[in-house]
Structure formats: C-alpha cells, structure tokens
Amino acid sequence: MYNGVSIETQKLNKQFGPVHAVRNLTLQVREGSRFGFLGPNGAGKTTTVRILSGLMKPSSGTATVCGLPLASKRNEIKAITGLLPETPGLYSKLSAVEFLEFIGALNGRNGKALNGRIDRLLAILGLESRQDDLLESYSSGMKQKVLIASTILHEPKLVFLDEPTARLDPSASAIVKELIGILAESTGTTFFICTHQTSFAEDVCDQIGIINEGQLVALGPVEELIETSKAKDLENAYLQIVGGKVDREALLAWR
C-alpha cells in the first residue's frame, strides 16, 4: 500500500498570528523507524505532532501519513496512529483499567481481547497492583505510564510520543525504551518521538530531526549527525547545531 514511508511532508507551515511555529517542514520518516524529534522549547515540535496526527490543520503544505493524504483521510489516519499528548490529560474519576477500556472503545475495540491487552500492558508498566484505583490518586509518572499504554493499545502502525519520558523514573524510562524497541522490531511500528533527552534519543532512535524556530535544521541517522558536527555525542551535536553556548556572565548577572 505504501512504499515503506510512514510520514512524508511537503513544505508544511503553521502560523499562529505572528508566530511562525512551523516553517517549510519537508520530512520523510521510514516505516518501522524510530524518529527522534529534537529542538528547543517553543521550536514547533508539539505543533508538528498535532498537525501530523490530524488534530490541527496546517496553514499550508501537504503531508501523507502511512500513505494516506492528511487533508482528506483524517479518520483513517487516526485509526492507525496513536498519540501521547504533551501533558497528561486523564479522566480523574476513572481507574486505569476503565480509562484504557474507554480509549480502546474510542478506537472501536472492546471485549476479552482488549481487556487482555490492557492487563498485560499495565503489568509490563508495573501498575497492576494499582490498576483499579482512580487516576486522581496517581502520581504524574504513573499517569504518564497509563497514557503510554493508551497510545499502543490499539496496535497502531505509527505512534506519536510527545515527551514520553519527561516524568518517568529511570527504570520506567528503560522499560519504555525497551517497549519502543521491541514494538518497532517485531511489529514494524513507526515511532515519532519528541524529546529533550538527547541520551534517550541516542539510545532509542535511529533517525533524528532537529527543529529550531520552526525550521528543520538537521536530519539524519544519529551517528551521521554526531560525525558531521564532529561531536562526541548527540548532546554535543545538538548544542552545536542549535547553538546553546552557556554564557556564565549572563547566568550570574541576575544576582
């Protein structure tokens, strides 16, 4: 159906009044790859994810997601993608199981098979002992885990993760890393991951895109980025590309 390309964008633009959040974004993400999307705060990562997952209309430009044109096949695209939003927006009065059941139902699934998947996912994420507690009593990392589970519940072909590990403890991060790796390998699921943690991106992703002020400033495999910018790791490469020289004078001046 589609030639191994999961996401393809052509000159995507998004403007919020005077703010040009995304500029001429042209991008290809291969099927089954784990694409890391890096960039400073306010660079346009979340906006890109919202556009690609069909939640927001671009100001101009076109894109195909899983071979489907974004402009006309939103619902079909939504059926085969999963989204982890930037901040956890859960139903405080539902339990984890009930919430996941709800998400499954929104994706047209229910019954034994769904419940089995929910139980297994919660067990993997270490939440089974708390799975019937109302989400209002969860810590923010626990909520994040539930949301991660919700994005892969319906076996999507493509998963958007907006800062998946921002609130997770180290071992939970490791679990998520493993989960992403296994899913990508065994089911060919594509991951589009926005993150600020360069080490996480380095471990998990095979492709990296760096966006700055709405513009894609670097694109390629991790090793290639590190090599071409003559850096020792991804963090250094990122700092060189985006420019993040720390000015000690300025840092002390506020005192």
Place this chain on the structure above:
Amino acid sequence: MASKWYSIAKAEYQVSTSSMRKSRTRNMILLLAFGLVWAIFLAPFMIGTITGLILPFEFLQILLVTILPGFMRAVMFFLWMMILIIPLSRALQEIKIGQWEILLSNDVRTRDILIGSFLGKLPIYGLLVLYLAPPFFALFFLAFEVTLIGQILIYLTLFIAVLSTIWLSNLITVAIQAKLGESPRGKDIANGVGILLAIVSIIPMYGIMFFSLQFSAILGLNVFLIFPFTWPADVISWITILFSQIGLTSNHILIFQQTLQFDINISTTLLSLFAAVCIIIGLASADRIFTYNIGARTEQITTIKGENVILRGIRKVASGSFGTLLVTCLKDFFRKASNLSRIAYGIILAIVLPFIMTQMILIVGRDSGGVDMMMVVMISGISMALIGSFAFSGTAFMESKDQLWIIQSTPSGTTRYVKARLIAGFLIALPLCIIPALAITIIITGTLATLGFLLIYGYIIICGAIMFSTGVTALNPYYEDTKSPEHQMNVMVTTMGVEFTILAPIMISLFGDILGLPFWDIIRSIAGSAGMPFAFAIIGMVALLIVGGGALLIGTRRLAQPEV
C-alpha cells in the same frame, strides 16, 4: 510573627485586585474617593432627580414611609447574601490545597490566616458596599429628610453589619476549608457543597419573592426577626424614623413599632451582640476548634470494585465498543460530586418552583375555579427545562485540553464521544423526570393521566435541554472550571435558550393575537379549547427538539474539526 497575617492579607488583597494590578494603589484611592463623592453627593442627587421625574414626590414619600421596614430588610438581606454566601460558595469551589501547603510550610497559625484573609477581603467588599448601598439609602434619606447625624449613624450601622458579616463569612470559609482539607475527599465534597450552598441561598430568595405576601399575612414579619440581617435593617429603619425631619406623629411611630416589633434598643443590642459574638468565636476557636494540618494531601485512594447491575445491564444491551463508551460516560458523571449536587439543585428547584407557582395560580384562580391546565403545562415545562439545563449545562466534556486531543486523535472519536455523552444523559434523565412530575401532580391534585402526561412531557423536555446544553458545550468547550467565563456563558445560554424555546409558541401566539395574527385561533380550531394546553406542550417539545438537535449538530461538527 505579627507580619504573617499582614502578608496573608496583602496576598488576598492582591489576588482580589489583580485585574488592576498595574496601578493598584492609585486606582483604589481613586475608587474610594469617587465612592465617597458618590455616596454623599452624586447618589442622593441622582436618585432625587430620577424619582422626581417618575412620580410626584409627595406620593412617593407616602409610599416610602409605608414600605421602609420591609424594604430595609430586603436590602440588608441582599447585602447579606452578597457578602456572606457568594464568597463562601466561591471559596468552596476552589479549595486551595496547594496554597495551604505553602502557608503550612511557612508555619502560619490559623489565627493569622483568619485575620489576614479577613483584612485582605475588606477593601474590595467595602468598596462594593460603598457603591451599591447609597442609592437605596439616598431614597429614604430624601423621603424622610434624615438629618446629617442620622445619616452618619446609619452608615455606621451599615459598616458594623458589613464588617461582622464579612468576618463571619471568612470564619466559616476558613473553618470549612480546614475541615475539608482534613477529609480525604475534601476537594470533591467542597465542590459539591459549594454548589449546594448556592442553591440554599437561592431558595429563600425565590421564597421571599413569591411568598412575602402570604408570609406576612400568616406569620406577620416575625420569622425575619430571627435572621441576623433583620437587626441592622431595623436599627437603620429606627434611626431613619427618629432622625427624620418630616414631623412623624407618635401615631406613625406606633405603627412602625408594630411592624418592627423590637424597639431600637433591642435591635441595636442584638446587632452589637451578633458582631461581638462573631469576633469572639472567631478568635477563640481559631487555634482550637480547627487548625490547618499537614493533611491536605492525604487524598484517599479510591479503588474501583466491580460494576453495578445497571452498568452491567447496559453492557448487555449495548455490547460493542459503544456500550463501553456509554458506561464510561455514566461512571465519569456519577463519580463527580459536583454533578450530583447539580442534579440535586435541579430537582429541588423543579419541586420548589411549581409549588410556589401553583400557590400563585391557586390564589389567582380561586374565583375561576379549578386548575388552569395551561398554567400547569407552562410550569412543568419551565421546571423540567430547569432540571435539564442545570444538571447538564454545567458538566464540562473534559478535564483538560489534552483530553480533547486524546479523543480527537481517535477515528470519529469526538462524534462517538458526544453521542455516548448524550445517551448517558438520556438515561440519567429517566429517573430525573419522575420526582418533579410526581410533585406537580400532587400539588395540583391531578389524575393518573396528568402524571402520565407530565412524565412524557417532562422527559422529552429534559432530553431536549440535554441536547441543547451538549451542543452549546461542544461549541464553546471548557475544562472543569466552574468559574471560567465559558462555563458561566454556557449555563446562561442553555438555561435561557431552553426556557425561551419551550415558551416561545405560547408567547408568539399571544403576541400574534395582539397584532391581529390568528395563531391562537388556528391552534384553538385544531385542538379545541380543552386541547390547547396540550397543543402548546407538543409544539414546545417539537421546537425544543429542533433547536436542541440543531445546536447539537453544529456543536459536534465544530468539535470534530481539526484546529485551524
């Protein structure tokens, strides 16, 4: 130590004046200065001119002299409402657990919190009174030609009454917040209680509006004497009379004596006692009866056990993923205390309202004999619409924007979600219409057929109101914040829209009649005289279903659109 209450007062003051934070001090001084000018010169002048235009003053004077005591009590009652109940129910709805933690981590005593938050509230409520009270008083100052000393005494009385009320409201707020903070489900309860309190404060208002005539006939004004707001009102009435220069005879004073019942000494004593007791209770109880504990975070962990019979039944009937959505919506709705108290609100109103209105019908229709079915239709329509609008227009779709993103990111998610919400609403409406239908039937001593009619009519009206409110909320979504302007807007639009739609056919026909358009006659010729009420009921229902359905359709479309 002394500066702690000061800091709290300052923070409270800054919060309440945050809308003009740029030049706060200058604006407050200007507001105060203008308020004084307003109270002393402008308001009396304005009132004098306006009343002079409307009525000959001599006539007005007679009127004012007769209504003074009752009117004063009403004014004080509204003031009391405003400064006692409003801040209370507001404070409850936004229980500030986060803020407590900050205060607690700084080792603050309850007494500091009490005094600080009281002083912090003073300026803004003081200004409110300074602007609202003078027009009322000016009217009477004019009519009674009250001397300057009398005027000063009256404002002094008002000042004491306001201060003690603010103190009391503040005390109760702090106490309830502290107590609720200890309780594991505090935030939830506070939400519910906050809304219930608003109800409790509204019912006496309806009561006073509709019942005042009967009350005074049956009980005299006696009942009011036990309410603290009566005492300052009576003191003010007395001062007005005693410092009047229009030459009231001892006969006049005797009449006042009879209406007011307590003389000025008793009223003044009661008022002073009330103020003193409030302050003493506050200071004495502050660190004893309730204290802020580090307990604010001990939220209880609620573990969900199996589903109840009804939910399982629904799953049986509606198997498939839509059934799951439906069940989820019901769970979400019923687990929120605020929804429950909103329903209670709707039901209480729907019982109280027909009761009050049928009383009026009975009084009015005593001569014509029998109950006017048209009135019954109108009243039950209004009441049922109130239930539907109150219980559902306040329920937000989601708790945050991200929830909306999650739902939108599923195929046709928003449409299916709205559908599930709607059907959940229809299910909840089933038991809801029974109570008011029964109440109305009993009040008008109707037959079983009446009950049947009211049940069907009521159910359809509630469902129409649910459709309308769901549509409005979808058009103007907001996120679980009952104080957001969107929420206020939605509640208002829904309530007014629904009430107007069901009453529109009757109103249009009546107006048409006046203008010479024969709607009324056409309907009569089709339905017959006896069938008229039912004809209007049916037209009203259909109109509501069309309008509600339209709002729903537009709203759902809009919600499903990707953001531009």
